[in-house]
Amino acid sequence: MAGTDSSRQEAAAAGPAIILVRPQLSENIGTAARAMLNCGLTDMRIVAPREEWLSDRAIAAASGADRVLLGAKVFETTQDAVADLHRVWATTGRDRYMTKPVNTPREAASAMRQGEQEGLRCGVMFGPERTGLENDDVALADTVLTVPLNPAYCSLNLAQAVLLISYEWFQCEAATTLPSMTKGHEGPASKEKLVFFFEHLERELDDCGFLRVPDKRPVMVRNIRNMFQRANLTGQEIQTLHGIVHELVTYRHKKAAGKG
Amino acid sequence: MAGTDSSRQEAAAAGPAIILVRPQLSENIGTAARAMLNCGLTDMRIVAPREEWLSDRAIAAASGADRVLLGAKVFETTQDAVADLHRVWATTGRDRYMTKPVNTPREAASAMRQGEQEGLRCGVMFGPERTGLENDDVALADTVLTVPLNPAYCSLNLAQAVLLISYEWFQCEAATTLPSMTKGHEGPASKEKLVFFFEHLERELDDCGFLRVPDKRPVMVRNIRNMFQRANLTGQEIQTLHGIVHELVTYRHKKAAGKG
Numbered sequence: 001m002a003g004t005d006s007s008r009q010e011a012a013a014a015g016p017a018i019i020l021v022r023p024q025l026s027e028n029i030g031t032a033a034r035a036m037l038n039c040g041l042t043d044m045r046i047v048a049p050r051e052e053w054l055s056d057r058a059i060a061a062a063s064g065a066d067r068v069l070l071g072a073k074v075f076e077t078t079q080d081a082v083a084d085l086h087r088v089w090a091t092t093g094r095d096r097y098m099t100k101p102v103n104t105p106r107e108a109a110s111a112m113r114q115g116e117q118e119g120l121r122c123g124v125m126f127g128p129e130r131t132g133l134e135n136d137d138v139a140l141a142d143t144v145l146t147v148p149l150n151p152a153y154c155s156l157n158l159a160q161a162v163l164l165i166s167y168e169w170f171q172c173e174a175a176t177t178l179p180s181m182t183k184g185h186e187g188p189a190s191k192e193k194l195v196f197f198f199e200h201l202e203r204e205l206d207d208c209g210f211l212r213v214p215d216k217r218p219v220m221v222r223n224i225r226n227m228f229q230r231a232n233l234t235g236q237e238i239q240t241l242h243g244i245v246h247e248l249v250t251y252r253h254k255k256a257a258g259k260g
Numbered sequence: 261m262a263g264t265d266s267s268r269q270e271a272a273a274a275g276p277a278i279i280l281v282r283p284q285l286s287e288n289i290g291t292a293a294r295a296m297l298n299c300g301l302t303d304m305r306i307v308a309p310r311e312e313w314l315s316d317r318a319i320a321a322a323s324g325a326d327r328v329l330l331g332a333k334v335f336e337t338t339q340d341a342v343a344d345l346h347r348v349w350a351t352t353g354r355d356r357y358m359t360k361p362v363n364t365p366r367e368a369a370s371a372m373r374q375g376e377q378e379g380l381r382c383g384v385m386f387g388p389e390r391t392g393l394e395n396d397d398v399a400l401a402d403t404v405l406t407v408p409l410n411p412a413y414c415s416l417n418l419a420q421a422v423l424l425i426s427y428e429w430f431q432c433e434a435a436t437t438l439p440s441m442t443k444g445h446e447g448p449a450s451k452e453k454l455v456f457f458f459e460h461l462e463r464e465l466d467d468c469g470f471l472r473v474p475d476k477r478p479v480m481v482r483n484i485r486n487m488f489q490r491a492n493l494t495g496q497e498i499q500t501l502h503g504i505v506h507e508l509v510t511y512r513h514k515k516a517a518g519k520g
Binding site: 031034035037038039040063064065104106147148149150153154155156157159160163164167170171204205207208209210220223224227228230231232233234237240241243244247248249 | 291297324407408410415420430470490492500504507508509
């Protein structure tokens with residue numbers, strides 16, 4: 001999906017820290033940075049990365065989100081990485097047999113937003129690609145975060161897990177809905193213009209015999225009007241429809257005259 | 261996030277078709293397959309892939325979701341790929357200056373669930389990585405689908421876009437809102453029937469000269485298709501429209517013959 005507009009103002013920097021614990025592939029760190037910035041998040045923290053995390057591959061994978069990578073903070077231990085946070089979630093796909101509350105991403109996002117309003121700093125931990133978080137990491141969290149997915153195939157790529165959590169956080173704010181029609185357009189035409197078109201069309205349909213059965217005419221007219229009503233036409237579109245009907249008819253007359 | 265348990269029962273196969281239009285990299289097709297299966301989706305359709313889509317790289321990227329890849333259907337045109345569907349969404353990140361309703365993924369998911377309950381087949385189109393969908397593809401859709409993201413950095417990787425839509429579909433319980441059409445009526449026609457009508461209308465409009473300016477023809481055709489797309493036509497209504505066009509033309513010919 002293309003469409004970045006770098007002239008537009010960036011969403012306010014805030015939101016949870018994204019903590020990648022012992023990530024295995026620097027490429028995944030780059031893709032995670034991209035997913036974060038898509039959702040307005042910039043506080044990336046990396047615990048004991050296996051590879052050189054600021055590699056060319058990471059920067060290529062970040063695809064323009066490299067300032068998230070460049071600003072990332074690296075820690076030796078998970079405990080250090082979460083030290084300044086007030087609320088921490090641990091993402092995990094399997095049962096850890098720990099007595100901890102479990103949140104979906106949506107529930108966690110809502111709790112984070114509320115925490116932020118109260119001045120609390122939040123963070124979400126993600127484990128290594130192959131193994132996930134260790135139980136000692138999970139123990140540092142207040143809450144377990146599990147994405148409800150197809151139980152027969154729920155293994156998420158690291159960056160995709162980061163994306164889903166970040167996305168839910170962003171949507172929680174963006175609850176203000178999109179405009180119902182693509183912008184740059186006039187709204188729907190007045191009913192007056194619509195009825196004027198209906199009358200034009202029905203005159204022609206009477207003329208050509210389409211509405212010739214008197215018993216059926218009212219219901220046919222209603223059905224035709226209903227179709228066009230539902231299309232929510234703009235004034236410009238109604239002009240196009242007038243044009244279509246007019247040209248079919250005018251050409252008909254021209255052709256008749258020419259042949260005569 | 262590790263944690264797949266293949267002994268658990270797979271979520272019921274259903275949900276929208278995921279239509280990848282002219283994807284550029286087979287790796288992205290594999291990653292998209294993985295994202296789909298994470299969310300219980302299996303109906304993958306590929307329009308005119310640039311690379312050999314069932315490559316080793318695609319299968320590696322699918323990471324165990326290869327049966328989605330193996331079951332994918334390949335089409336030459338977008339129109340063929342959506343022919344059997346009743347409701348189609350076009351994902352796009354930028355304004356297309358078309359008058360079409362716009363959904364967030366959550367709104368679209370809710371509408372899909374509701375459509376499924378009414379027996380309608382749904383699909384979501386995704387464009388090529390670099391450029392996104394062409395306007396002619398978008399014109400085949402009922403609704404535009406835009407993910408609300410950081411406006412300063414909203415370019416999503418193809419598989420991530422597929423993931424977000426699939427995820428919202430999976431999260432969404434069957435909508436309980438009222439059906440959008442009064443019951444007792446047949447549902448919307450398949451896209452195949454709609455396109456068949458478009459072709460009939462456009463043939464006649466070419467014939468009568470309405471579409472005579474070659475430079476303007478594509479945008480005029482698109483605008484006309486968009487109007488009728490929005491009307492959410494039933495099969496019966498499409499028959500009525502065929503009848504209207506046919507009778508106008510037949511009458512024209514009769515009149516010409518009578519005058520000659």
